[in-house]
Amino acid sequence: MKALGYLLLTTLKNRILSLKKKPALLILYLIIGAGIGVMVIVSVRPGIQEPKAYSDIRILYAIIAGIGGVFLYSFVTTGLSTGSTLFTMADVGLLFVAPISSRKILLYGLIKQMATTFLSAIFILYQVQTIRNSFGLGVGAILNLFFIYAVIIFFCQLLSIGIYIFSNGNAERKTLVKLILFGLFAVTALEIYFQYLQNGGTVLQAVFNLMNFKPFYFIPVIGWSVMFMSAFVEGNVIYLSIALLLFLISSIIIISFFTSGEADYYEDVLRSTEIVYNKLQDAKNGKRTASVRRIKIKEEKTGLQGGKGYMSIFYKHILEKKRTSRFVFLDTYTVLAAGGAGLVCYFMNSEYSVYVVLGVLVYIQFFVTVLGKLSDELSKPYIYMIPEKSIKKVVAASMTTLIKPCSDAVIIFTVVCIFSKTSPFLNLFVALAYASSGAIFISYTLLCQRLFGGMPNKLISSMLGLTLFMLVMAPGIGASIAAVLLLPEAFLFLGTFPFTFCCIVISIFIFAVCGDLLDKAEYTGK
Amino acid sequence: MIEVKNVTKKYGKLLANDSLSFTVRPGEISILAGPNGAGKSTIIKSIAGLLRFQGEILICGKKNKSLEAKRNLGYIPELPALYDMLTIWEHMEFIARAYSLENWKERAENLFRRLELDDKKNKLGSELSKGMQQKISICCGLLPSPKVLLFDEPLVGLDPHAIKELKNMLVEYKQQGTAVLLSTHMLDSVAEFWDSTNIMIKGKIAASRSREEIIGTGEDLEKLFFEITENNKNTKEEVKE
CATH class of the missing domain: 3.40.50.300 (P-loop containing nucleotide triphosphate hydrolases)
Structure with missing residues (x-):
């Protein structure tokens, strides 16, 4: 057997055999498989009650177009900065130096990537029942959806590598790629506007009308994927073939570009592979991944601009934030969260949307906070070495993480207030609840570090951490549930206030008790 | 001692x-x-x-x-640990502020000159090679004298x-x-x-x-x-x- 075939098959075999030693993973796979099986059986079972009317199929097409657009944008952007990779560091170290044709190695990478992509798209099969109920599609159409989703990701990854090889170190080519990308989005926007002018109605209706507009089908990735899906649903073999051919021919062009004499993809994928490897290592060590975005340093904007002793940590954090966002605390997350919250409120059109937004954002905030600046600082020796009291350093290192949810809350809940048409008082108290949950999460991080910082067993520490989390959160949640049950309707906007109050009191208590963290904890460098 | x-x-x-x-x-x-x-x-x-x-x-x-x-106390760890979002000169400023140092700039300049870092002041920590990062780590440890x-x-x-x-x-x-x-x-x-x-x-x-x-x-x-x-x-x- 040739080396690459051996590598692929042996890797696959060992991966399957390794499940013997990882029964939990095996059970998880079996549950996923069984879950998909049950979903498929339930959806094709005869006698199941059909809904009276299905939703407009164009909604599904618009979702596919949206997914295509997001992947196209993100993978092209990645291609312009670091590129994607089909390889691992082991491939770089062992395969690239081996006497094997680079084309064969590329084929090996493509096969491996294709398998990974198809596996990652499997979650779509879980939606069998929902898609069937909403749009009346059969299993065949859902398999097709699964297929086109995997094709979009795979193609975008190829495109990303191709763009990296084409534009790496060449500013003019980078500009050209950007122009083409924005051109594609501009054409899509113009087509929506054209639909709006021609058919009237809302912008959303114009988007749905676009899904039947044939010229739109020829916009790369976004239009091609809609063409493929709609052709399958409508039984249009010609458009189905055209869509597949467009993906296929473009892929062949990109692959021939990799393997052409001019482009040496080894050198190009090396950096991308290293970046991906470092990201994986960081993730394994529970570290946040460092941004690979190139930051231009302007001389007039350097320096901490203030802070002495423990406060230098805070000013350093402010400077770091300025480097990632011009508006310091208002960043892409703020914009995305505010936009998402606005959309939820607009479409839900109910007072409950405010609570839905609060719940989702608090959930996200937990992960952002736990991996926040304090955890970052504890992974470096400086905070331990600064000759100041531990409590002061801990507070200074937590300050930006405490302020960020406050500034986010102002923006997000102003948007929520406008789109949900709910009372400003309700939004004020919900915003306070959001801001205070930031404080409770950071104090929870502090408590965990203080109690389990040096614990080597991750399973025990995470289980204890979960129990601790429940203990920390329970008083606030319980108090708010009680308040909602007891308060008269006119004062229901105060429902989140007990939660806010408990969060603040518990946070202050934890900070006071665990402020000596740096005198007691051990620096592990992780 | x-x-x-x-x-x-x-x-x-x-x-x-x-x-x-x-x-x-x-x-x-x-x-x-x-x-x-x-x-x-x-x-x-x-x-x-x-x-x-x-x-x-x-x-x-x-x-x-x-x-x-x-x-x-000055400590230079085995593996350099730098801040990705700080330039190397800002690392010096950060240390100076953290240790409440006065008149540190000349000392920092001198350290940079001796370790041949003076033309890289505005480079971010993440942009440097491991060897360069080690030099910055040494400067951070030595700056407070x-x-x-x-x-x-x-x-x-x-x-x-x-x-x-x-x-x-x-x-x-x-x-x-x-x-x-x-x-x-x-x-x-x-x-x-x-x-x-x-x-x-x-x-x-x-x-x-x-x-x-x-x-x-x-x-x-x-x-x-x-x-x-x-x-x-x-x-x-x-x-x-």
């Missing part, structure tokens, strides 16, 4: 440092030598106040975790110029009365300026020598190291037999 008194450090069941005691006096360069896993980095981290331990460590007469001790310096494998990854410059700096600090504790495997690199050495094996100090003690004996640091570590190996083999 560093005073380590009966320091024991365990990682779970592993005894990393077993009742260690030694002193590094002002103006003395003390070398911590020993094979991998001997516990050198552990004792350095313990002295730096980064680990919990049993026993006592004093820095200039103060407990090592006290603020007074920290003001007198501490009375006690802890180096954990400082020469690894440095270019020959930086190694030469660091050696010169160490001698200068020694002359200024700084107590320097340096862990290294590159014994020939420190042969010309060491004053005392503690050779560690399996968490214990297997031998301690001062330069005066071995002058005229024909021994040098490297010979001493191999003599002690090989002896230890042979003794182990004999016990097995």
Whole structure:
């Protein structure tokens, strides 16, 4: 057997055999498989009650177009900065130096990537029942959806590598790629506007009308994927073939570009592979991944601009934030969260949307906070070495993480207030609840570090951490549930206030008790 | 001055440092030598106040975790840990602010010049090679001009110029009365300026020598190291037999 075939098959075999030693993973796979099986059986079972009317199929097409657009944008952007990779560091170290044709190695990478992509798209099969109920599609159409989703990701990854090889170190080519990308989005926007002018109605209706507009089908990735899906649903073999051919021919062009004499993809994928490897290592060590975005340093904007002793940590954090966002605390997350919250409120059109937004954002905030600046600082020796009291350093290192949810809350809940048409008082108290949950999460991080910082067993520490989390959160949640049950309707906007109050009191208590963290904890460098 | 008194450090069941005691006096360069896993980095981290331990460590007469001790302490870790979002000059500013240093700029400029970093002031930590990052880490440790310096494998990854410059700096600090504790495997690199050495094996100090003690004996640091570590190996083999 040739080396690459051996590598692929042996890797696959060992991966399957390794499940013997990882029964939990095996059970998880079996549950996923069984879950998909049950979903498929339930959806094709005869006698199941059909809904009276299905939703407009164009909604599904618009979702596919949206997914295509997001992947196209993100993978092209990645291609312009670091590129994607089909390889691992082991491939770089062992395969690239081996006497094997680079084309064969590329084929090996493509096969491996294709398998990974198809596996990652499997979650779509879980939606069998929902898609069937909403749009009346059969299993065949859902398999097709699964297929086109995997094709979009795979193609975008190829495109990303191709763009990296084409534009790496060449500013003019980078500009050209950007122009083409924005051109594609501009054409899509113009087509929506054209639909709006021609058919009237809302912008959303114009988007749905676009899904039947044939010229739109020829916009790369976004239009091609809609063409493929709609052709399958409508039984249009010609458009189905055209869509597949467009993906296929473009892929062949990109692959021939990799393997052409001019482009040496080894050198190009090396950096991308290293970046991906470092990201994986960081993730394994529970570290946040460092941004690979190139930051231009302007001389007039350097320096901490203030802070002495423990406060230098805070000013350093402010400077770091300025480097990632011009508006310091208002960043892409703020914009995305505010936009998402606005959309939820607009479409839900109910007072409950405010609570839905609060719940989702608090959930996200937990992960952002736990991996926040304090955890970052504890992974470096400086905070331990600064000759100041531990409590002061801990507070200074937590300050930006405490302020960020406050500034986010102002923006997000102003948007929520406008789109949900709910009372400003309700939004004020919900915003306070959001801001205070930031404080409770950071104090929870502090408590965990203080109690389990040096614990080597991750399973025990995470289980204890979960129990601790429940203990920390329970008083606030319980108090708010009680308040909602007891308060008269006119004062229901105060429902989140007990939660806010408990969060603040518990946070202050934890900070006071665990402020000596740096005198007691051990620096592990992780 | 560093005073380590009966320091024991365990990682779970592993005894990393077993009742260690030694002193590094002002103006003395003390070398911590020993094979991998001997516990050198552990004792350095313990002295730096980064680990919990049993026993006592004093820095200039103060407990090592006290603020007074920290003001007198400079630590250069084995692996450079820089902030991705700070330029290297901002690392200096950060240290200056953190240690409330006055008139630090000239000293920082001088450190940068000597380690050939002066043209990279506005580079971010993440943009630098490992060797460059190590240089910044050294600058961060030296900027407060501490009375006690802890180096954990400082020469690894440095270019020959930086190694030469660091050696010169160490001698200068020694002359200024700084107590320097340096862990290294590159014994020939420190042969010309060491004053005392503690050779560690399996968490214990297997031998301690001062330069005066071995002058005229024909021994040098490297010979001493191999003599002690090989002896230890042979003794182990004999016990097995």
